[in-house]
Amino acid sequence: MPDAFLPSVIRASDRGGFQTEAEAAYLALQLIIGAADTVFALAQICHWNCMIPTDTTVNYQSQISTWSFLEAMLQYPDVQRKARAEIEAVVGNRLPEFADLEGIPYIRCVMKELWRWRPPVSLGHPHVTTRDIVYNGQRIPKGARLHLNAWAISHDPKRHEDPDRFWPERYANDHTTSINSADVTKRDHFAFGAGRRICPGYHVAERSLAIAVMRILWAFEIKWAPGTREPVDPLSYMRCSEMPGNASSRLPVTLQVLSREKADIINSAFEAAKRVRVQIASLSLE
8 A cells, every 4th residue: 555644654753753653553543543533424424314413522623623514504505505406416325535625626615614613612723932033013012921812813704705694605716725725815714723833733624624525525415403583693592601703512403314215325324433443442552
């Protein structure tokens, strides 16, 4: 497997920055666990009678992005229908995979817009100045804590037309990634920060969200929970301990399986994920 991650790290003269092969192997194991949990979580949604539970414990930022995605699909059903149609045209009657993303450009637009519209960390991860800085006549001392206000930047009408609207088509001709955008004034979003200390897990997060978005849309219709009175302000369901500006697990949403055939496919994936999960859980680093 010449293109596999772990062999390339082990073959590198500096082991990719790891001190030992065991450290590199541990990182690879975490990637496998994450992949198994992605499938496992999707299948659990189906087994929970298609209702999203309120006490699921998952990676915090991934959880925020998932709930924000559900909020967007609830408020913009036309986007939901368009995205699902494009997914089904490519994958047919099988679970979408990350490799399908290249053939479904609208999903990448949805992801870009999601991270702009609802950045998972509104004020960004903190940075610390390494020296005194003078900016616009203001002195910022060495050691000062700085935050990148991702929410304010993403909702600045000078940067984004109609910023409060979830409109994936704004990125129809944008084929760059946030990290690779040379001109920061034209960057799609700042969900993962900026500069030298940008989130190193960006690519893993992108793949995880792509799989989650494609599989949820392929398998389920996303609807308001029965008895919900519209219009609804999704942000009013936010707990005080949760990230400001994002919907939460209290959002009244129902996921309804689109067909018995798709439910059977999910059940098969669920059983396969359970087998992998058990094998991973039994591993020991000792």
